[in-house]
Amino acid sequence: MLRSRANNVLKPDESAPVVTTPRRRQNTRNKKSSSSSSTTSNIVFCALSFALTLFIASFSYSNYTKNIAHDHIVQTKHLRKSAFHKEDIESPQQDDLVPVDSIYSLTYPTMKHHGELFELSNIAGRVALVINVASE
Amino acid sequence: MTAAQSIDHQNELVILAFPTNDFNQEPGTNEEIEEKVKDLLGEEYDNPNFILFHKSKLEHNPIYKAFRIHLPEHEVKHNFYKYLIGRDGVPVAFYSKKQTLFDMEAAIKDELETV
Numbered sequence: 255m256l257r258s259r260a261n262n263v264l265k266p267d268e269s270a271p272v273v274t275t276p277r278r279r280q281n282t283r284n285k286k287s288s289s290s291s292s293t294t295s296n297i298v299f300c301a302l303s304f305a306l307t308l309f310i311a312s313f314s315y316s317n318y319t320k321n322i323a324h325d326h327i328v329q330t331k332h333l334r335k336s337a338f339h340k341e342d343i344e345s346p347q348q349d350d351l352v353p354v355d356s357i358y359s360l361t362y363p364t365m366k367h368h369g370e371l372f373e374l375s376n377i378a379g380r381v382a383l384v385i386n387v388a389s390e
Numbered sequence: 391m392t393a394a395q396s397i398d399h400q401n402e403l404v405i406l407a408f409p410t411n412d413f414n415q416e417p418g419t420n421e422e423i424e425e426k427v428k429d430l431l432g433e434e435y436d437n438p439n440f441i442l443f444h445k446s447k448l449e450h451n452p453i454y455k456a457f458r459i460h461l462p463e464h465e466v467k468h469n470f471y472k473y474l475i476g477r478d479g480v481p482v483a484f485y486s487k488k489q490t491l492f493d494m495e496a497a498i499k500d501e502l503e504t505v
Contacts, residue, residue: 363444365423378477384457385470386448389426
């Protein structure tokens, strides 16, 4: 069966004109159309990949700038804080009257001042008796 | 306060009181403690030479931390332990709860005489 079918198919039709040329033209047209479509798809693919690359680059750059900005803010805060402390340390009252290791350079909340911090530098130059107390 | 005034004639001695529940003898809040101390001292509570601080754990109190650095060999083992502080704010002596103000009299007078 297979052989006979093959023979039927492959037998040249002697009466029919040669139609090889138009077929070839169709093939070339098909090839041309397929090549143009593949070119288009290539262009689209390239454009998409380029756009994707741009998107990723811009996203990472924005993150990078955000991180830099955040670092800068933290650093500024730190500098401000350290400057504040520096001002405290270099204030003439504490440096002139109180040694560095003195308790008179410290502060602590008191009951009399409604919980406000009491600067022990207020009693600098006087003698003190410190007692830990309890009522029971 | 009266005993302190009897030693200090020049009004140069300040008493700094730090309530603590480290030895389970002060369960009250700051407000309750203040009321009790007011009742106990009366008018003396308003004496400017007496300062009552907020209740604290001594290990978290910066003043007691400073004491441990200056006098590491001494440890507060119960309430009413006392540190004598010189005019420069550095502790010079340490007393247990059994030692009274009169036991400290000589040392206090020495510090008061130091200029």
